[in-house]
Amino acid sequence: MPPIPAPHSASPSDSPGTATVALVGAEFGWGSSGKLSAVLSALRDRSTPPLRFVGMASGLGRPLLAEHAVDGWYDLPDDPGRAAASVGEFVRSQGVRAAVVVLDGAAATALLAAGVPTVFVDSLPFLWSEGDRASLPLDATVYCAQKSVELPPECRSVLADARGLRWVEAVIARPRASEPERGARRRVDRPYRRALISLGGLRAPNLLAPEHYPRLVVPAALEALAAHGVEEVHIAGNLPGGLAGGLVDSCAAPPRTTAGPLGHGAFLERLDACDVLLTSPGLTTLLEAGGLGVPTVCLPPQNLSQIFNGRYHSQALGARLRVLWPKEVLVEDDVLALRSKGEDHALERIYGAIGSAVQGGGRQEVGRALRDGVLDALRRSAGVGAWDALTTAVGTRGSAQVADALLEVLAASGPPS
Structure with a gap:
């Protein structure tokens, strides 16, 4: 060793x-x-x-x-x-x-x-x-x-x-300013111009095809951001090497779109500087964004914990800020029913459903549904006055x-x- x-x-x-x-x-x-x-x-x-x-x-x-x-x-x-x-x-x-x-x-x-x-x-x-x-x-x-x-x-x-x-x-890492200052400092009427997309959980031990989730979600998210007027996007996370560039080229992305992993400190700096975060709903990322008062939309879940995280986030903020898979791809309650057998059984269902959506004939329809879902969530986010509710609920x-x-x-x- x-x-x-x-x-x-x-x-x-x-x-x-x-x-x-x-x-x-x-x-x-x-x-x-x-x-x-x-x-x-x-x-x-x-x-x-x-x-x-x-x-x-x-x-x-x-x-x-x-x-x-x-x-x-x-x-x-x-x-x-x-x-x-x-x-x-x-x-x-x-x-x-x-x-x-x-x-x-x-x-x-x-x-x-x-x-x-x-x-x-x-x-x-x-x-x-x-x-x-x-x-x-x-x-x-x-x-x-x-x-x-x-x-x-x-x-x-x-x-x-x-x-x-x-x-x-x-x-989580404590923000430099206090939570009340962070949660209230962002103007709710400010248009989104800079966005951050964060994807984690793509290297789980039993996940055999980590490229499936970003192939479905990233183009949909980029097209929704462009339609919403966002001009600059960075895609962060543990994406398989070389995948991000091809996904950007495959869709109508915002004019200044970059991609690459970020260290923890660099990620927090980029997060603090953006106008809106689109993230697969990992709990640490959601809590860090809340501590910084960053408007946040949850992308579809890619594992079991992210179903809970997305629900808790929307519940705490009082708005539907998460994007669901089309029911033809995945019904969350069906996945949750498998929990009694252990997490692995639920993960197998999720990974299989995402893989089938990529490899099946309805991929374009799934992409359009996800794009529309992201765009709807971005529009609903304008009604949220303070973004630190989830983080405040559990403390920092x-x-x-x-x-x-x-x-x-x-x-x-x-x-x-």
Whole structure:
């Protein structure tokens, strides 16, 4: 399990008295790494004991954490049967004293088995049912469940068994200005001229064709933005390489349309500068946009959690700000009915429906329906007076609360050798 070279590297013995903390984010989208970035920023902003950070797995999200001092990234073997031994070796060789893990239940379980006190961050507690119980590290030292607008009854009995359950507010980077200033500072009558399209979740482990969702959604979103008078668009997210350019050329896009991934800090800067955000409804992105008071339209969901996220967003803001799949493609309630068997069953239905829409004969009709849906949502957004309702409902202090949990765990484990 060789380390991937980092800008700087140090062994545990190089820094006497320094506590080494392992970082892990789920290999699903960029939300996990955004949360790790926010926690690291919170630790940097407070007086802490000397800390050294090393990363494990999290290959997808490493670029988003490039601005932070992580001493090295370590891969895990592809064979799950060898993972436990590799995690044990990682812990011993790096002198790991504690860990922060976002949504990767298997990694958290392996670190706990290796004797590492672990703070687990669950930003999707509303998602789980009995079918997901085995995949959750309910014995985590501290189980930080992020507050949500609603908590469906099927997840309550699962979370009740989390030994170190602690409810935290939204784990996001805090805006420079206060939430009231951000939420009210954007003029609701200002026309949209600059837009940001954000797509995440396209590298989920069981998603075999990540190009399907953007092929359907990106041209529709671009044409709707152009029809709405938007002149400048940037497409951000983990799109398959080379795909974005072809999608831009295939449609009547706004005159200044660019594409490319953004680090977490650069994404927040671009988000703060835009007039409107169109996003696949990842929760971290929705909460960050709310903290900045950015008008936001939810594109169709591409996984199970995004169905909930889009609904919560529209509910909190009191307006229909999300675009639905045509019923010929996907009926959300049919997907939600599969949750009792576990998340994977619902994801299989969603991925299959999107793939069929791309490969079937009605692709153009689906594209037109999505374009019209985006345009309708953009028009309805003009009636929203303040855009921070969802973020305000769950709070914004989660990154600091997770950082405090980590420091408590480190204090309880005693000084480093």
